[in-house]
Amino acid sequence: MFDERDLGRAVGLVATRSFAVKLAAAGAMVGLLAFTMMAPFGVGGEKTVASCPPAWPGNVDDPQINGSLRTQQVAFAKIIDQVAVARGLPGKATLVALMTALQESQLQNINYGDRDSLGLFQQRPSVGWGSREQILDPIYAAEAFFGGAKPPEPPGLVDIDNWPSMSYTEAAQAVQVSAFPDAYARHERTAKAIAEQAGIDLMRAGDPYAGRSGAKPSGETGGGVSTLDDCDGQSLHAGKPVNGVWPVQSATVDDPTTSGRITPRTALWVKRARAELPNLSMTCWDAHLWNPRSDHPRGRACDLMVGADARRSPPARTAGDRIANWSVTTAGQTGVKYVIWYGQIWSARTGKWKAYDGGGGLYDTADATGGHFDHVHVSLY
Known part of the structure; x- marks a missing residue:
């Protein structure tokens, strides 16, 4: 559970690191109310085609969030996207990151978690993601999630071969290696709503391996969010070529x-x-x-x-x-x-x-x- 003290601590931690988040924190601290949220751990899900959650709309989406929490989520989303844009990554990379952070921390820079997990993405110092201070810097945390030639050692998104061809939740899991690999899918609609509120272009094209060291997989192209990889609806099915003879008919x-x-x-x-x-x-x-x-x-x-x-x-x-x-x-x-x-x-x-x-x-x-x-x-x- 998160309460207003948790959010206050989280905002305080970030305020010393980013001017953009200082503004968000200042606005968020005014009239901050206690609330109850679903814990970011222990959420499972039935695996379905393309790893989309079953039967949306229904109980697979985040609860509707307004007010102070959403203000902070939008601010952190902007920071994550600024890192992606600076890298030259496509909008799909930002969406995967936002869905991941929503599952791991409700897109909050919290200073606690499972074992030694911390921050937006619940990265762990003990497995090489960086020091406690580094992980609690949202810019560093986003850079680490996206990965590339710079430390830390655990592979980030750009280090995962063929990640653009994966569903969003599969790409997130490839980085996070969670015990609940399908849980990220349930946050897609909320991530898109936050992105829209933050003015983030999820259709932005880019290099999906920007910042990666070494050779890139052949045949991969940059791009924004594909309409064929979308759990907002049921996703579009391509089917197969249809053969047959259909005689010409008149409108009778x-x-x-x-x-x-x-x-x-x-x-x-x-x-x-x-x-x-x-x-x-x-x-x-x-x-x-x-x-x-x-x-x-x-x-x-x-x-x-x-x-x-x-x-x-x-x-x-x-x-x-x-x-x-x-x-x-x-x-x-x-x-x-x-x-x-x-x-x-x-x-x-x-x-x-x-x-x-x-x-x-x-x-x-x-x-x-x-x-x-x-x-x-x-x-x-």
Whole structure:
């Protein structure tokens, strides 16, 4: 458990080390209230595909935090990210670090822990992470977590081969070697919320091995947070190429979602989607006068709304992921040709997701609608 005395000690320790944290500490000490938090130790979890926690939203997320604790968490997040930016690391490295610190210390610079563990990442002097004084310096602790050519000896993130290809929780575990390897995944949504509040760009590209000594693994590219490695929703599944012959059909069936007409294949897809996906908000036929190449006026496409810009709404992201994944995994039976969602497009021909280019520049991909962040587009053969 953490109480206000613990946080007061933690803030005091940091205040002598960083001007940025002095400001955070000064604000945090005003009206600091006692609170009860989940302990950072002893949290396990069922391992699932890609090490994402099961069935979010639910009981796998951090409790909602406001007030003084969140102010301090944002301040420490900024320090961690400043170290990553100075290194030239991608936004994904910052996210892994924030998820790790949330699990280990609730993103607090505490001066105690399991055995001799200390600080943001609960690093231990006895296993070579540094002296007590060094570990309690958040800048040093972040540098140590990220690793590289400088001491300490335990491998940090950049020393882990192929870490960008791992899920966030697997990358965190590769550094921490925790007895609870899946526990980091449960902090993803909170880490992203803190990052947004701190003005941190988690989509930032960079060198994932910046500062590493020796050769880097071949074939690795820098990048921000991939939309395909995301536990906010269910993560997007690529599936596989879909082979088959889908004869051309005309729009001869009344569209149950609008006043237009759609193909028999689209009509069957609509019926099945409504039966297997709950509470759909869907429109199919549309004149789409601004885009004569669209499948909508041909009766071969549907848009499924998720209710909000999913970049700012985790429930919308979850809903969109569910729709997109269902569309991809059933494409071989329904005749889905491509799916566009969350700035990505999936093709039945390749069985892969790639960045969406706005239909060759026709749509603004930074816009919620143009980038398909507020709806999933499904086109059929």
